[in-house]
Amino acid sequence: MMTASNSWMVSWWEGFGLSSDVPQWVFALLALLFTYCFVVVPAGAALSFLDRKFSADLQARVGPNQAGPAGLFQPIADLLKLLQKGSLTKRPQKASENIWLSVHSMALYSTLAVMPLGSAALLVDTEMSAFLPFWSALVLALGTMLLGLGQNSVPGWFGGIRIAAQTLAGSFPALIALICVGVHAGSFRWSALAGAQGFSPWSWALFSNPFLTIAFLVFIMSGMIVMASAPFDGGLALTDIHGGVASHLYGRRLGYYRFGRFYVFFLWSVITVVLFLGGWALPGRLVSLLREGEAVRVLSFLELSWLMAKTFLLMLFMIWVARVNPRSRVDQITDFAWKVLSPFSLFALVGTSLWVGWGIGWGAPW
Amino acid sequence: MDKNQIVLKLNSICSGTVLEAGEFGRSGVVSVWIESKTVLQIAECLKNDLEFQLDWLENLSVVELEEVVVVTYFLRSTTTPETLVLRISALPGSKSEKIVFPSVSSIWPMAIPFENEAEQLFGVTFIGKESCELNNKFLLPDLSHGFPLRKSFDFSSTGSAPIQNGGHS
Amino acid sequence: MIGSGLNSQTFFKTDLTTWEIGPYHSSLPGPMRLKLKLDGEIVVKCEVETGFLHRGLEKASELHGWPSLVVYADHLDPEVAVFGELVTCLAVEEISGITAPPRAQVIRLLLAELARISGHLAFMVRMAKAVGSETVTHYVLRDREKILDLFELVTGARFSLNFLRFGGVRSDVTDGFIERVLEVCELIRVRMKEYNDIFTFNYSFLQRSSGVAPISKDCVRFCGMSGPNARAAGVAFDVRKDAPYLGYSNLDFIAPLGRGEGGVLGDVHDRFLIRLREINESMEILKQVVERIPDGPFLHAPVGNDYKVPAGEAYVRIESSRGLLGCHVVSDGKLKPGRVQYRVPSLANLMAVPLITPGVRVEDLPVVLASLDLGIAEADR
C-alpha cells in the first residue's frame, strides 16, 4: 500500500546515509513516531498557549506572562503542575482503568497514520482515507462516555449519556458534508482531495460552489458538536454537573484525557483544512521548481508549515466562537444537529452533486 | 381604619381578645395585643375581611422584653395601603422551657421560614405548621445549649466566651 | 405536574433518581443543599436546605454597644453592605426621633443606588457564569470595579463600608466624587449597549433563558416575594414607590415591570432584563441627584462609646437590590441594643425555589438559581 518511491521517510533515511532495504513497517513506525513527536505534541503545546493568550486578549485580560519570556513556557508549566497533582482520597486505582486507558489511547492515536500532512507525507492513501479519521472522533466520544458511566456517580452518568447523544447527532451531518466534498473532488483519496484545490482561495473547494460553503459550515459546527467543544460542552460542563465526565480525573490521567480531546480537535481541523481550505497546496511554480531540484524535504516542510498555519487559524476561529457564546443545553444541541445541520447538509449534498453532475464550468481549475 | 374601629371589629369576632391597642413606636401604625389562643381566628378574619385584606405577612419577629417573649406580626396588604401590627406574648417558665403558639402558616404561608428560625433561636414552637420544602431547621450546630437569642442564654455551656464590648465598663 | 402525560416513570417503570447537590457546588450561589428527585434530566421534586451560613448576627448585635451595630449590619449581606447599614440606621433614627440632615440623606441615597448597580452587575456575573459565557463574566467584573473604586474613594472600603452613622454619615463626600459618579454613569451606559450586543440578545442565551422556570403571580403572593423577582412576574411593588424614604418621593423614576418578552411572563429572561432596566433607572436617579447635593452638616451628632438610644422600638423597610429589606430594632435605653431582627428578601426567594424547579432540566438548575439572585448570607444571618 505505501508507495516507497515518494515516501519522505526514505529520502530522510538516505539523507543519513543508511541503506534503504529496511522492511517497510520500520519506516511506517518511524513516520508515526516522527509525526507524533514533532507535529502533534508541539501543536498541542503551541495551541494551549495560543488559546490562553487569545482568550485573554478577547476578555480584556493580560493572559499568561509569568512563565518564561511573555509566558511562552506556560504549556510546560501547566504540564508540570498537572503531573504533580495527587488525589485527596486515596482511591485505589482500579486495574480496569489502566487497561481502558491503554486501549483507548491506542485506538485514538491509530488515525495518525491517516493524517494528511503533505503530498509526500501520505502514509496511507486509500480510496476511503477521508473517512478514516472519523474513527478517532467516535473513539474519543465512546471513551468519554465509558469514563463517565464508569464513575458510578450521578454527574458522571449524566455526562456520559449527554456525550453519547451529542456525538450521534453530530456525526450524521458531518459525514454527509464529507460526501459533498468527495463528490466535488471525484474521490476520497487525500491526494485527489488536495489535488482538486489550488493555492489561491478561489480554487479552494470552499468557494468552488455555494453548496460546499454550506457543507463547510455544517462540517465545522458538527465537528464542534462531536468533539463537545466549548459552546456545545454540555457533557463536560463545569457548572451544573461538576465537570461531569472528568470530575474524578486528576494528575497524569487528566492530562492524558485533555490531550486526547486536543488531538481530535487538531485532527478535525487538519481534515477541514485539507477538505475545504486548500490543504497544503503551494503555488504551482514553487512546487515544480522544488521538484526539479530534488528538494523533496524542503517541499514537504513548506507544505507542512502552510497546512499548520491554516489549521491554527481555523482552531483559533473555533476557540473564538467558544469563548464568547453561552453553552447550549444538550437537548438544544441535538435539536440543532438533527433539525438544522442535517437538512442543510443533505441540501448541500444534492446541490453539489447537481452542480458537479451538470458540469457547471467555473468550478476548480484543474 | 383607626385604632378604635379595629379594636371593635376584632372584639366582635371573638370577644375580649384584644388586651391592648396602641401605636407601634413612632410609626403611626396601629399595634394590637391579642390573646395567643385566638390568633388563628383573628388572622383568618384579617386576611379575608374586605375592610382589612391583609394578605401579606411582611415580617414575623420574636422579641424577649423583660422575660416576656413577644411574637409580632407585621401585616401589609397587597391591594390596599392598609398595615397593622399584631402582637401575642407569653411568659416562659424556665430558661429551657419551650413556649407554644398556634402557627399562622396555614393562612400566611410566608411565615414558615420565620417560624423555623424562631423555633431554634427562641424555643417558640408553632403547632399546626404547614410542611414546606424549604427547611432552614439546621441553623445551630447542636441544640443542646438552650435557645441562643434568649437573654437568659449562658455561653458557659457552649464552652466559648462571647466577644462583647460596650456597656460593661 | 410534569409537562407531558407520558413520562419515563409510568412508561419504563423506573423510579426517580435522587441526587443531593451538597453545600459546596459550582452551580449554587452560596452554601445551601438541594435534595433533587430526578426523572432522567428533569427535576421532579426539589428540597432546599439552608442554614450553613448562620453566624448569629442578631445575637452578636445584642452583645455589643450601639456603634458596633452598623459594623455588624455591613455583614448582613456583604455584597451590598449599604442596604444593611441604611435600614439599621433608619430604624435607630426612628426610635430616637432624630433625622439625618438633608446632605447626609442625599449621600445615603447616592451610595444606595451605587450599591444597587453593583449588586445587579454581580447578578449578571453569576448569570453569565451559570450559562457558561466566560467573556461576559470578565467584562462585567471589570466594570463593577469602577463602582467599588468609588466606594473606596468615599468610604475607605470596597464592600464593608461602615460609613453610615445614626443621624447621618461618617464623613463628607470628597470633591472629586461628583465628577467620578457622572463618569461611571457614562461608562456604564456605553457598556450596557455592549452587553446587549454580546449577551442579552445572543440567540443561545435567549434559548437558555426564555420560558424557563417562570414565577407566577400567586407564587409571588404565596412566598411573599418582593423586589426584582416579583416585579418580573408583574407584581408592581417597590418600597421606593409605595413607602418612600430618603427623599425618593421627589425623584422621577419608574420601577420596571416584567413584559414577558421571553414568551412566558416572569421567566428567567424577564428576571434578567428587569435588572438591566433597573441599572438604567438607578443611573437616571444618580444623574438627577448628584448635581444637587445640598450643602450643610452631614452628621447629627458624633457616635461614641457611650451612645445611648432612648427606650422604644421601630420597624423600617427599604428596597435593597434583592427586595424588601426590613429591620425591627427594640431598645431598652441601655448601652446595648435590646433586639435587632432583619426581614430579608432572600428567605422568600428561597421559598420559591422548590415551587419553580419541578419541570426544569438539571442543566438549567444553575441558571434558575442564579436568576433568583439568592443572598445566602442574608437568608441565614
Place this chain on the structure above:
Amino acid sequence: MVRESVFRGIGIYIRNVFLGVWSIAGSCFTAVPYLFRLGELRKEVTEGYPDPVSSKTADDLPPRSRGLLFNDIDRCSGCRDCEKICPAQCIKIDCEPGSEASKVWVSVFDIDFSKCVFCGLCTEVCLPSSLVHTRQYEGAAYSLKDLVASFGRGQLTPEQRAKWAAMRKLSEDGEGVSL
C-alpha cells in the same frame, strides 16, 4: 391545531436559523475590538502583582482607604476609648502612671490583626487621633503571632517606676507647699 401551510413553517424555520446565526455572529464580532485593543475602553485591565510597572502601591489608593493601623505612641493618651469600642476586641492596652501626673506611660499597645475587621471605629473615637489607618495593605504573615502589631513603649524597669513615683510625689508636695 390548525395545520399551517408547509411554506409558512419553512419560512419561520429559515428565519429562525438566519436569526440565530446572525445574533451569534453579532456577539462574536463585538469581542473583536478587544482583540486589537481598539480605543481606550478596550485595554486590558488586569495588573500583574507585584509588578513594578502596573501594580498599585500604597499611595495609589484613595486617602481614606482603611489599611493596616498605626498608632503614634507619643500622642496616644492611653484613654482606652479604642479598646472599648472595638467590635472584635482586638486592641490590648496596658498603661502606667508617667513621670508627671498628667503624663501616662503606655507600656503595651497591641493590635491583633488576625481579629481586626478594619471597621475604623477606633480611629473615629481616638481623641488625639494618634491611631490612624495607613494605606498599607500587605499584612500577610506566616504565623498568628506575627499578626499582632505592638506599638507600646515596653515595660518599665522597677527602678524607673520608683524614680517616677518619687518625682510625682515631689511635684504633688510642691503644689501642696505652694498653696
